[in-house]
Amino acid sequence: MYKEGEHELNLVWTRRFITAAIVQGAIIVGLTVFIIVGEISIIEPGVSRVIAAGGAGTxxxxxxxxxxxxxxxxxxxxxxxxxxxxxxxxxxYKDHNGARVVAWMHLILMNMGSTVAMGMLMLAGYAGGAAMLPTSIGGLGFDSGQAHEILAPFVEPIAIAILILIFGIICGGIGFLIVNRKKE
Incomplete structure (x- = not known):
């Protein structure tokens, strides 16, 4: 609780979104560490090669x-x-049930949509980009048409995840409008 004079403020939604941002930050840091360590020992071909080659790796x-x-x-x-x-x-938000519902939708759908969409983009990009690398460095020597066959099944699920993300953001905007328009 935050106290300002005699007025007590409950910053519950601020804390929830900050916590979610910290969790998302920890996930990307963990992924980055995995990629860097993987470059040294585990991942073949390395992510750096997939990125440097461009194409599907983008x-x-x-x-x-x-x-x-x-x-x-x-x-x-x-x-x-x-x-x-x-x-x-x-x-x-606690003073308005509808605003609370859309705030939850904002939190859940934005986080879920971004994690799933971007995770699939990374997975598909690595798989397609790695397949396009020469066989001498661990790739499959695929051309862009063959790599597209790896990417194609991901297009619609990524689009759906992005729509979920966008719907979550819209819900947040609706909640802001509901609470902001409310008379004290």
Whole structure:
């Protein structure tokens, strides 16, 4: 609880989104450590080769960067919106059931959608990019058409996950509007 004068503020949604951003940050740090350690010993061909080769490997790069931008930074920025509503405007989600429901949807769907979409982008990008590398360095020597066959099954699930992510963000916006318009 935060106390400002005699007015007690419950920053529950701010804390939930900050916690989610910390968890998402820990996930990407863990993945990064795995990739770096994997470069030395486990992963063949190395992720660095897949990224450097471009082509299908750009899906990996895009998924990784977008996970940081949306999954970590986007969730943390959402916490700032909740902080603004809860602390600056001194309005509470607990006072409105509909706002609470869409805030939960925002938290769950944004985190779930970003993790699943970006995870699939990275997985498909690595698999497709690795397959395009020469056999002499652990690849399969695929051309872009063959690599597309690896990527194609991921397109619709990634799109669905992105739609889930976007729906979560829209729910957050609806919650902001409901709480902000509420008369004290």
């Amino acid at each position: 899906w990996f790069t895009f998924g990784y960067v977008m996970y940081v931008v949306v999954g970590v930074i986007g969730v943390a920025v959402s916490a700032l919106f909740y902080l603004y509503i809860e602390r600056v405007l001194k309005k509470q």
